[in-house]
Amino acid sequence: MADTDQSVRPRRAGVPVSRRVLPGFGLSLGVTLFFISLVLLLPISGLVIHTAGMGWEQFWFVVTDPRVVASFKVTVLAALAASLFNCVFGLLMAWVLVRYEFPGKRLLDAIMDLPFALPTAVAGITLATLFSENGWYGRVLAEFGIEVAYTPLGIVVAMAFTSVPFVVRTVQPVLEELPPEDEEAAVSLGASDWTVFRRILFPVLWPALVTGGGLSFARSLGEYGAVVFIAGNSPYVSEVISLMIFVRLEEYDFAAASAIASVVMGVSLLLLLAINVWQGRYLKRLHGGRG
Amino acid sequence: MSAKHHRVGDGPVIRRILIGLAVVLTALFLFMPLVVIFTQALAQGWAGYIGNILDEYTLHAIGLTLFVALLTVPLNTVFGVFLAWLVTRFSFPGRRLLATLIDIPFAVSPVVAGLLYLLLYGSNGWAGQWLGQYDVELMFAWPGIVMVTVFVTCPFVARELIPLMQQQGRDEEEAAVVLGASGWQLFRRVTLPNIRWALLYGVILTNARAVGEFGAVSVVSGSIRGETNTLPLHVELLYQDYNIVGAFTAASLLAGIALITLAVKTIVEWRQSRSEEF
Numbered sequence: 001m002a003d004t005d006q007s008v009r010p011r012r013a014g015v016p017v018s019r020r021v022l023p024g025f026g027l028s029l030g031v032t033l034f035f036i037s038l039v040l041l042l043p044i045s046g047l048v049i050h051t052a053g054m055g056w057e058q059f060w061f062v063v064t065d066p067r068v069v070a071s072f073k074v075t076v077l078a079a080l081a082a083s084l085f086n087c088v089f090g091l092l093m094a095w096v097l098v099r100y101e102f103p104g105k106r107l108l109d110a111i112m113d114l115p116f117a118l119p120t121a122v123a124g125i126t127l128a129t130l131f132s133e134n135g136w137y138g139r140v141l142a143e144f145g146i147e148v149a150y151t152p153l154g155i156v157v158a159m160a161f162t163s164v165p166f167v168v169r170t171v172q173p174v175l176e177e178l179p180p181e182d183e184e185a186a187v188s189l190g191a192s193d194w195t196v197f198r199r200i201l202f203p204v205l206w207p208a209l210v211t212g213g214g215l216s217f218a219r220s221l222g223e224y225g226a227v228v229f230i231a232g233n234s235p236y237v238s239e240v241i242s243l244m245i246f247v248r249l250e251e252y253d254f255a256a257a258s259a260i261a262s263v264v265m266g267v268s269l270l271l272l273l274a275i276n277v278w279q280g281r282y283l284k285r286l287h288g289g290r291g
Numbered sequence: 292m293s294a295k296h297h298r299v300g301d302g303p304v305i306r307r308i309l310i311g312l313a314v315v316l317t318a319l320f321l322f323m324p325l326v327v328i329f330t331q332a333l334a335q336g337w338a339g340y341i342g343n344i345l346d347e348y349t350l351h352a353i354g355l356t357l358f359v360a361l362l363t364v365p366l367n368t369v370f371g372v373f374l375a376w377l378v379t380r381f382s383f384p385g386r387r388l389l390a391t392l393i394d395i396p397f398a399v400s401p402v403v404a405g406l407l408y409l410l411l412y413g414s415n416g417w418a419g420q421w422l423g424q425y426d427v428e429l430m431f432a433w434p435g436i437v438m439v440t441v442f443v444t445c446p447f448v449a450r451e452l453i454p455l456m457q458q459q460g461r462d463e464e465e466a467a468v469v470l471g472a473s474g475w476q477l478f479r480r481v482t483l484p485n486i487r488w489a490l491l492y493g494v495i496l497t498n499a500r501a502v503g504e505f506g507a508v509s510v511v512s513g514s515i516r517g518e519t520n521t522l523p524l525h526v527e528l529l530y531q532d533y534n535i536v537g538a539f540t541a542a543s544l545l546a547g548i549a550l551i552t553l554a555v556k557t558i559v560e561w562r563q564s565r566s567e568e569f
Contacts, residue, residue: 021465023474028377032389035370039442040395043407046417050410089316096313099300108314110557111321117496117549118324119503120401121523122542125530126324129331129539136323161320184297196299222400225505225523229530242402242506249406249510258410261403272398276391 051262054255062259067235068244074152075241079220082159086216087209090167098175115164120225127158128230150232155240158227159220167212174208207282211275218271328546331539343540351517352525360501363440367497371448379456393446401443405510408439431513439507444500451493452486459485488559499552503545
């Protein structure tokens, strides 16, 4: 473990003295680094080493396989559609939950987190049952000629369901902290609701909307449990990328599985980094005015 | 529009439309799935429901799932508290990097998470080969299930604690140290009472995800009935056997845990908002 005796070290200039008043720096640093190395970094480096060992040509061959490319496309398009839906739905929900008082509001607020608490496999079989041709929704939609279950549209529904809370929970606090002055001034000067929303509220809200949408997109890219039950999983049409990894694993093609997985993981990590940097920047802008 | 309203959307018409839309969409999209789970589970009546739960393999899946949660949740709770303490109570280079690293399990697909462990600890992986010399096999057995569950659920406690502890600051704790409290006394008497509700929710959320993990677990489990089948995997198995009622019976247990999780969250938030008012 790391050394616990911080007082022996010379203090760097500019660091406040109070920095090490509290105990446990060495212990918590040691525990955290040990845990993160063992649980996160070691397995991830395993994948990187495994993939690096297979050579560029084979990697490229595996990743550009037409069936794999088709699953990339399906996944990205469905994730985009699901996050766009969640941006609209999430904004509506956040708005209603922050701005209005009505009976049952607490229940509505609580159920927003259901998709995070409900296991994905449960969500998967439930949505498949609802949207199948005999299901409550499937029957109604079939009359309009819309098929959801076992089509790419089903993938969108499953992805949208599992990532509902992201936009709601990122927009909600921003709406709560919004100072009313500008808005009230504009309304009292006779601007319409739509104009005020577009010119005054939206410019403050959209960074949070982008963050929530980005999180929702990242989550949707990797979604597996909810999707496999409703997707139909036919090659080239409705296979998502995480299923593709699974298919290769079941063929004992570990090299192909890890090549595809390393692409997926690379994209997820870049997205995570981008969202973090973006969030940090707009939070600074939001709170920067306080001095 | 009437002259009474002062903020956007305060008009009676728009207000009703938006609330109505929100309620209807939520009912259709989030509430109906819950109704489906329980109606399907009870399609053969209560006797059938109980009978399905008492099925040998279902009982075994429940037991294995609880066992996995029992190992995972305490481990990740301890880790989460240490991480939150480290990140909110000290400033050091790399602090933000650490806070980002912990989000990795959120960003990585569960199937990729399972694959990471399979590559490392499987019979072809270097750790797996080394352990194989001692006849230790972690994959396709319960240790593998525990390991990937730890991976997938490790951010939750820290994620709940960090914003709260940041907001509370370290004044109270520093005062306690000046007054001579030891590290453990400080944590138990000062920190823990302040964070207990957020900690409780973090633990409950970790538990919900631990019992419900599907993608990562299905990569490393092998899904052997009566051996390495957790409850979510059992749901899949029954569903693919066209035992729909059985599948939804198992699913209803998981949905019950999800509902308890939401209830705890609501109570915790209500407690916190009340303590802020006083």
